[in-house]
Amino acid sequence: MIKKNYQVNKGNELKPRIGFFGRRNVGKSTMINFLTGQQIAIVSETAGTTTDPVKKSMEIGGIGPVVLIDTAGIDDEGDLGKMRVEKSMAALAEVDLALLLYTEGHYGEPEERVERWCSEHGTPMLKVLTQAAAIDKEQLIDAIKKALPESAYRGRSLLGDIVSQGDTVVLVTPIDSSAPEGRMILPQVQVLRDLMDIHAQAFFCQPEELASTLASLKKTPSLVVTDSQAFQRVNQLTPKEVPLTSFSVVLARQKGLFAEYLEGTRKIGNLKNGDRVLLLESCTHNVTCEDIGRVKLPTALKKATGKELQFDILGGQSPLPKELSQYALVIQCGGCVITAQQVKARLLPALEAGVPVSNYGLALAWCNGIFERATKIFNHD
Numbered sequence: 001m002i003k004k005n006y007q008v009n010k011g012n013e014l015k016p017r018i019g020f021f022g023r024r025n026v027g028k029s030t031m032i033n034f035l036t037g038q039q040i041a042i043v044s045e046t047a048g049t050t051t052d053p054v055k056k057s058m059e060i061g062g063i064g065p066v067v068l069i070d071t072a073g074i075d076d077e078g079d080l081g082k083m084r085v086e087k088s089m090a091a092l093a094e095v096d097l098a099l100l101l102y103t104e105g106h107y108g109e110p111e112e113r114v115e116r117w118c119s120e121h122g123t124p125m126l127k128v129l130t131q132a133a134a135i136d137k138e139q140l141i142d143a144i145k146k147a148l149p150e151s152a153y154r155g156r157s158l159l160g161d162i163v164s165q166g167d168t169v170v171l172v173t174p175i176d177s178s179a180p181e182g183r184m185i186l187p188q189v190q191v192l193r194d195l196m197d198i199h200a201q202a203f204f205c206q207p208e209e210l211a212s213t214l215a216s217l218k219k220t221p222s223l224v225v226t227d228s229q230a231f232q233r234v235n236q237l238t239p240k241e242v243p244l245t246s247f248s249v250v251l252a253r254q255k256g257l258f259a260e261y262l263e264g265t266r267k268i269g270n271l272k273n274g275d276r277v278l279l280l281e282s283c284t285h286n287v288t289c290e291d292i293g294r295v296k297l298p299t300a301l302k303k304a305t306g307k308e309l310q311f312d313i314l315g316g317q318s319p320l321p322k323e324l325s326q327y328a329l330v331i332q333c334g335g336c337v338i339t340a341q342q343v344k345a346r347l348l349p350a351l352e353a354g355v356p357v358s359n360y361g362l363a364l365a366w367c368n369g370i371f372e373r374a375t376k377i378f379n380h381d
Helices: 028-036 078-094 109-121 137-147 186-198 207-216 228-237 247-255 258-270 292-305 340-352 360-367 371-376
Strands: 007-009 017-022 054-060 064-070 097-103 125-130 154-156 168-172 201-205 223-226 244-246 276-281 310-315 329-332 357-359
Touching (some): 017 028, 017 078, 028 054, 028 064, 028 125, 054 137, 186 201, 201 207, 228 292, 258 292, 258 360, 258 371, 276 340, 292 360, 360 371
Parallel strands (some): 017 064, 017 097
Antiparallel strands (some): 007 154
16 A cells, blocks of 8 residues: 655656845855856856846755755845845745855845844745855755755645545546646646556546546545536536545645635635735736636636625736735635745735635635535545
8 A cells, every 4th residue: 555645756846946145246146056067147246247036957966856046135235226135035935945145254134134034934044154165065965955844845745645545536627718738737737646656546537527437437436626617517416425626725735825725715705895806826828718817716706705806816926916905815826836835925925914815726616615525525634
């Protein structure tokens, strides 16, 4: 039997982020070139050469692929410099480990600001004294490996504590105009790979094929996982004794703030006329008439609550609005293309502002009246 709750390497899909922070000309770009053994970042004696965060992938033995992020100086000056500093501080939100570079006798307010941010947000930080003596590359890499949380590169199985070797799982995957051409969406691929690692048996079908698929199985499935947009139909076709959830809910449990999601989703019923809802969509894609975030979810929320709601949508990693308190609810997408740290960083400002948070899949489950069923299987968390 496959041991439940096993750890899986994230590989190339979602690499841990390691950020390099410090004053101008402290050696951040030089350090990245040193670690990668390549001339990746531009190095100059002119302060302020790096203006925007620059990313480069490399392999670290025992961890796998990681992304190194070079940032602008945290002591930059002037109006433009202030914007660069803001971008550098914003980059802290997406890293799993911050390397704070400094020189002898120069550790003051800029460094303390980074250190304070990391302390307040629980981000591991490694101080590196540069330009003082030769730095041993292996020792630095060993220090990075010790400081980088294992959770950044080894994640809990999506369904390893729910499904066992030999279990049957049905994956319901609608193919419509919002589906990517010639391929499956990433959450579906991730769940399938997870089931393969568990050695469970996965069966794919579209919603209209679910009844015949269930009838053809020799044994009752241990779980049915559906795309959120097909929740209502799949709920009707799936026997009540069979656990049912969605790809988005599975992903939310692995990399989101699941307890906060559950609490925030239950507050959808408290929405009032005129309330504003912020939708956070991590990927960039072509919008269709069947788009979940821009069309289906807003429509479902208005219908389920009976309220006239207003919606704002942020795509990619666009900066969050400064006044988050104007929103009655923030709803995050599945986050399949970003790391757990990035999801957390997107949601924490809302929680700190007292705004409840939810997730696309959980919100759609609530709108379809099957929220409790879609989350019941995870009640042991």
